[in-house]
Amino acid sequence: MALIIDGKKxxxxxxxxxKDKVSALKKDGIEITLAVVxxxxxPASSVYVGNKKKACEYIGINSxxxxxxxxxxxxxxxxxxxxxxxxVKVNGILVQLPLPKHINExxxxxxxxxIKDVDGFHPQSVGRLSIGQKGFVSCTPAGIxxxxxxxGITIEGKECVVIGRSNxxxxxxxxxxLRENGTVTICxxxxxxxxxxxxxxxxxxxxxxxxxxxxxEYVKEGAVVIDVGMHRDENNKLCGDVDFNDVVDHVSxxxxxxxxxxxxxxxxxxxxxxESLELNK
Ligand code: GUN
Numbered sequence: 001m002a003l004i005i006d007g008k009k010x011x012x013x014x015x016x017x018x019k020d021k022v023s024a025l026k027k028d029g030i031e032i033t034l035a036v037v038x039x040x041x042x043p044a045s046s047v048y049v050g051n052k053k054k055a056c057e058y059i060g061i062n063s064x065x066x067x068x069x070x071x072x073x074x075x076x077x078x079x080x081x082x083x084x085x086x087x088v089k090v091n092g093i094l095v096q097l098p099l100p101k102h103i104n105e106x107x108x109x110x111x112x113x114x115i116k117d118v119d120g121f122h123p124q125s126v127g128r129l130s131i132g133q134k135g136f137v138s139c140t141p142a143g144i145x146x147x148x149x150x151x152g153i154t155i156e157g158k159e160c161v162v163i164g165r166s167n168x169x170x171x172x173x174x175x176x177x178l179r180e181n182g183t184v185t186i187c188x189x190x191x192x193x194x195x196x197x198x199x200x201x202x203x204x205x206x207x208x209x210x211x212x213x214x215x216x217e218y219v220k221e222g223a224v225v226i227d228v229g230m231h232r233d234e235n236n237k238l239c240g241d242v243d244f245n246d247v248v249d250h251v252s253x254x255x256x257x258x259x260x261x262x263x264x265x266x267x268x269x270x271x272x273x274x275e276s277l278e279l280n281k
Contacts, residue, residue, distance in 0.1 A: 002248050002249065002251045002252060002253055002254050003151060003252065003253040003254075004248075004253075004254060004255075004256055005147050005151050005226075005253055005254065005255045005256075005260060006259065007143075007147060007255060007256075007259055007260040007261055007262060007263045007264050008259045008263050010146065010147055010150050010151075010263075010264065010267075011143070011263035011264050011266070011267035012263075013150070014146065014264075014267040014268075014270075014271065015055065015058060015059055015267050015270060018059050018267075018270050018271060018274055019058065019059045019060060021274055022059050022060040022061060022274065023060055025277070026060065030277065031062060032061045032062065032091050032092075032273050032274060032276065032277065033061070033062040033063070033064060033089055033090050033091055033092075034052075034056055034061055034062070034063050034064070034090075034091065034092040034093075034094060034118065034273050035063075035064045035066065035084045035087075035090045035092065035093045035094065036049055036052055036053060036063055036064070036065055036066065036094050036096070037066040037068065037077075037080065037081075037084075037093070037094065037095045037096065038065075038066070038067050038068065038096045039068045039069075039070065039072050039077060039095075039096075039099055039100055039103065040068075040069070040070035040072075040099075040100050041067075041070070042098070045096045045097075045098075048096060049065075049096050051266055052094065052266055052269060053065060055266045055267075055269070055270050056270070056273075059270050061270065061273050061274075064090065066080060068080075070100055072100075072103075073102075073103075074102065074103045074104060074107065074108075077095075077099075077103060077108060078107070078108065078111050081093065081095065081108060081111045081112055082111065084116070085111075085112070085113040085116065090116065091116065091118075091273060091276040091277065091280060092116050092117075092118035092272065092273045092276045093112050093113070093116045093117070093118070094118055094119055094269070095108055095109070095112065095119075109121045109122055109123075110122065110123060114135070114136075115276070115279055115280050116276065116280070117136050118136055118269060118272040118273055118276060119136070119138065119139065119269070119272075120135070120136035120137045120138040120139065120142075120172070120272065121138065121167070121168070122136075125137070125138075126167070126171075126172070129172060129175050129176070129179075130175050132179060134278075134279065135279065136272050136275070136276075136279065137172060137176065137268075137272070138168055138169070138172040139264075139265045139266075139268040139269045139272065140168065140169050140173075140228065140261060140264070140265045140268070141169055141172045141173035141176050142172075142176065142268040142271070142272075143261060143264025143265055143267060143268040144173060144176075144205065144226050144228075144261060144264065145176050145177075145180065146264060146267075146268070147226065147255065147260070147261070147264060148203070148224070148226075151253060153203070153224055153253060155177060155180035155181065155182045155203065156180060156181040156182065157181065157182070157183070158182050158183065158202040158203050159182075159183050159185070159200050159201050159202045159203070160174075160177040160182035160183065160184045160185070160201060160202070160203045160204075160205065161184075161185045161187060161197060161198055161200060161201035161203070161204050161205070162174050162177070162184065162185070162186050162187065162205045162207070163187045163188075163194070163198060163204070163205065163206050163207060163208045163214070163241075164187075164188065164205075164206070164207030164208050164209070164228070165186055165188045166207065169207040169228055170186060170188075170207050171186075173205055173207070174186050177203070177205075182203065185197060185200070185201075194218070195217055195218050198214070198218040198219065199218060199219065199220050200220070201219075201220060201223055202220070202223055202224065203223070203224045203226070204218075204219060204220075204223050204224070204225050204226070205226045205228065206225065206226065206227050206228060206229065206240070206241045206242050207228035207229065207241065208229065208241045209229065209241065210229070210241060211229065211231040211232075211233060211239055211240075211241065212231075212233070212239055212240070212241070212242065212243040212244075213241050213242075213243075214227075214241055214242040214243060214247070215243045215246040215247065216243075216246050216247050216250045219247055219250055219251060221250055221251075222251065222252045223251050223252065224251065224252055224253045224254070225242055225247060225251050225253070225254045225255070226254075226255050226260070226261060227240035227241055227242040227244070227254070227255050227256075227257050227260060227261065228240070228241065228261050229241030229242070229257065230257060230258070230262060238257055238258045239257055240255075240256075240257030240260070242254070242257075244256060244257070
């Protein structure tokens with residue numbers, strides 16, 4: 001029987017640990033504040049932002065909310081980010097992506113002070129991760145490492161295959177697995193013989209962006225499968241990049257969708273907010 005990795009439970013444990021830490025800090029007069037910026041009212045972004053603010057409230061982190069209209073100019077947004085950089089009461093800054101087309105996302109990310117970059121998207125955070133220095137780590141891949149560790153799955157010495165090379169998931173995921181002494185292969189849309197390469201994996205991380213694409217032909221017997229995808233199937237039911245039912249009896253552990261990787265992202269954002277106290281120094 002495969003272990004179904006319960007991301008909801010693990011994320012709750014992490015949030016409860018953080019809640020205790022934050023409450024102890026408060027007793028010493030230390031507060032943490034996250035600034036959350038949303039431009040426009042993309043419905044999916046509004047749900048994510050709402051969940052981030054709820055998590056802050058649960059843990060005891062203050063959140064400052066900036067809901068800007070779709071027509072906000074790049075200059076106006078950059079000015080707000082600069083103000084938040086200067087505000088000593090603000091520990092973390094999160095600008096929800098995607099931004100409207102007329103705003104250059106890279107420019108906005110680069111304007112966020114690296115010591116407040118709780119998303120881990122700033123080039124300095126990415127660079128630090130790649131050379132093994134302390135810094136903020138992108139939340140979804142950091143959450144996947146926690147899922148593995150807290151499920152008793154060893155990474156060291158394992159063949160890890162990451163399908164997907166995005167800046168938010170695939171690339172930082174690969175760096176983190178390498179940091180944990182995994183042997184890492186990164187696959188992408190131009191990879192030849194994807195099935196054969198994926199089948200080498202002891203730990204297969206799937207962030208390919210195609211609903212139920214990975215079936216058991218891609219998976220070695222007894223592998224651990226982590227599914228980063230989130231889609232709706234033809235019956236409007238949530239599903240991942242992995243065909244869960246096809247793969248489940250073939251693996252030693254697997255994350256479900258929903259309830260696997262998803263809940264970990266916010267838990268790790270909260271963790272980064274708490275870590276910001278160290279990294280702000
Ligand atoms: N949009 C989708 N995921 C994320 C995330 O993790 N951070 C931000 N800032 N925007 C997102």
